[in-house]
Amino acid sequence: MPTPLTLISHALCPYVQRAAIVLAEKEVPFERLMIDLADKPDWFKAASPLGKVPLLKVGDEYLFESAPIVEFLDETRPPKLHPMDPVERARHRAYVEFASQILNGIGAFYSAKDDTGFAAASEALKTRFRHLETVIDPSGPFFGGPSFSLVDAAFAPVFRYFDVFESFVALDVFDGLDRVTAWRDQLAKRGSVRNAVSADYPDLLRAFLRKRNSWLSDLLAQHERREQLATAC
Structure with a gap:
């Protein structure tokens, strides 16, 4: 057993x-x-x-x-999600860590206290994603090609943040990044990714952001005030 x-x-x-x-x-x-x-x-x-x-x-x-x-x-536990080739496996491990560094950047992004810090954090994220655009397997649909890997599991939560952010603020982080965008869309459709969080995840993340006292908190508050005014009308 x-x-x-x-x-x-x-x-x-x-x-x-x-x-x-x-x-x-x-x-x-x-x-x-x-x-x-x-x-x-x-x-x-x-x-x-x-x-x-x-x-x-x-x-x-x-x-x-x-x-x-x-x-x-x-x-x-099968099946193996890391590549069998040792060099490619090491490369995938490096990009799992790269995902962790992007998560640190997202923390800086939602914690920035003013528009200057917010813009700097946004630009740092764009630089990371522009790099990703050059290393994703062009044949897709996943990071390394047709097979889902641990890199895909690491980046799915990264992209999920932006699903919520973009619901209340226009961002240009993924502008012109066709491969990254296609990869993001493919991951969002996958059952394992969708079910990794509860249905109220967007509401929970918004509640978390409201308490940050950050520039993004202010943008969320502005959006919610506009929604309330639209509903009142």
Whole structure:
């Protein structure tokens, strides 16, 4: 009998989404346990030395950090999502880390306090995505061609942020990036990606953004005021 798996999660964490996507792609049954990171239970503090999600409980053991978690899943549960060629596999691992760096950039983007910081963070993101445009396999539909990989699992949560951002502010981050846009659209259609978050994810992210006291928070507030006025009319 397979060892039972529990994914300890937070509703908005993009790194949790990576693990959930990989589990779904491999059709591995698992339990999902949500925790409040503002009120961490004692067992979580003991199991997660960095105080972060995801955790993957494997039997009685806890694994922490998304990269080793998804690598463990890829080593132990078929099908393989990493390339078999060692050079290409190393390249894919590098782009999983590249996705993590973009997530850091998104944090800077939604935390920028003024329009100058917001514009700088936006330009930094555009630079990263322009690089991606040059390295995505042109045959598609995924990063490395026809097969879904761990890189795809890492970038799906990246793109999901922009699905919400673009619902209330016009952005030019993906302008002229045809390959990135096609890849983003393909990932958004995939069941493992759609089901990695709850149906109320957009509302939860908006609620999170309202509390940031940032330039993006102000843009969201302006949009919501316009919506309220339109409804009142």
